[in-house]
Amino acid sequence: MGKILNGKELAKLRADKLKETVKILKNDGIQPLFCVINIGDNPASKLYVRTKKRQAERIGIEEKIYQLPNDETEEDVINLIKKLNADPKVYGVMVQLPAPEQINVNHLMETIDPAKDVDGLTPSNMGRLWQGDHFVEPATPSGIIAMFDHYGIELAGKDAVIVGRSNIVGKPLAALMQERNATVSLLHTKTQNPEYYLKNADIVVSAAGQANLITADKIKEGAVVVDVGINHVNGKLVGDVAFDEVKEKASWITPVPGGVGPLTVESLMEQVVKLTRRANGR
Ligand code: NAD
Numbered sequence: 001m002g003k004i005l006n007g008k009e010l011a012k013l014r015a016d017k018l019k020e021t022v023k024i025l026k027n028d029g030i031q032p033l034f035c036v037i038n039i040g041d042n043p044a045s046k047l048y049v050r051t052k053k054r055q056a057e058r059i060g061i062e063e064k065i066y067q068l069p070n071d072e073t074e075e076d077v078i079n080l081i082k083k084l085n086a087d088p089k090v091y092g093v094m095v096q097l098p099a100p101e102q103i104n105v106n107h108l109m110e111t112i113d114p115a116k117d118v119d120g121l122t123p124s125n126m127g128r129l130w131q132g133d134h135f136v137e138p139a140t141p142s143g144i145i146a147m148f149d150h151y152g153i154e155l156a157g158k159d160a161v162i163v164g165r166s167n168i169v170g171k172p173l174a175a176l177m178q179e180r181n182a183t184v185s186l187l188h189t190k191t192q193n194p195e196y197y198l199k200n201a202d203i204v205v206s207a208a209g210q211a212n213l214i215t216a217d218k219i220k221e222g223a224v225v226v227d228v229g230i231n232h233v234n235g236k237l238v239g240d241v242a243f244d245e246v247k248e249k250a251s252w253i254t255p256v257p258g259g260v261g262p263l264t265v266e267s268l269m270e271q272v273v274k275l276t277r278r279a280n281g282r
Contacts (some may be wrong), residue, residue: 005253007255008259010263011143026060033092039077039096077103093112094112119271120134136275139271143267144228161187173207177203185201199220203226204219204225209240213229215246216245219246226254227253229241243256
């Protein structure tokens with residue numbers, strides 16, 4: 001039976017350490033502060049923004065939320081980002097995604113100062129990620145790598161499959177895993193014969209957003225299985241992995257909830273502190 005990759009526990013461990021670092025900064029008069037811009041009233045986004053704020057408060061980080069109406073223009077959001085870029089008290093700026101359709105997210109990402117890019121999604125930081133010269137990383141992939149490190153899961157020489165190629169999870173995670181010398185296949189809805197890749201994979205990361213996508217018959221005996229998916233089925237929060245059956249075949253597995261989610265939030269906090277320290281020459 002697979003052992004549990006306990007994201008909740010690891011996130012707490014890392015947060016306790018981070019709290020100490022923040023205490024030292026605050027003693028020296030430096031207050032880590034980041035701003036989250038949320039456009040519209042997507043209930044999931046509002047929940048994520050609140051979850052981040054709670055975690056930030058626990059660590060001693062200040063999070064300022066800019067809640068904008070659903071019909072906000074792209075120009076106004078860009079002007080707000082520029083204002084925050086110019087504010088020396090602000091160390092991090094991020095936009096909660098998704099954004100309403102009148103807004104081109106790429107234009108927002110191009111506007112965020114790369115030195116304040118807590119989410120690691122600006123073109124220059126994404127480019128640096130692929131060049132192997134990065135300072136910030138998108139939060140979910142960063143949390144997953146921290147989890148591999150903590151549990152001693154070796155990536156070098158392993159065949160890894162990531163299901164889902166979004167800019168926030170699949171693509172940056174592929175960059176980070178190949179940097180650790182894994183051989184990475186990035187699967188998506190147009191992939192022919194996904195079973196072929198899955199059955200040969202030593203490590204499977206699913207970030208598709210489809211319940212029961214990864215079943216026991218699809219994976220290799222002893223595979224490491226990481227479930228990024230968040231799905232609501234009959235009022236219950238589940239991932240992409242059929243946990244009960246897959247855990248019998250996997251060597252390691254993340255639960256949902258309590259796996260990747262808490263590490264994502266914690267990794268974001270790590271990046272706020274990283275950028276705060278760098279901006280203050282620490
Ligand atoms: P997305 O929703 O933008 O895109 C989904 C991706 O999965 C696409 O690339 C699509 O091609 C692929 N895909 C969908 N169904 C597939 C299938 N049947 N076979 C192969 N590929 C398939 O991606 P996202 O924003 O990365 O989100 C993915 C999931 O992860 C969602 O459930 C989201 O809620 C969740 N998520 C969780 C966290 C966390 O912290 N736990 C963070 C980010 C996203």
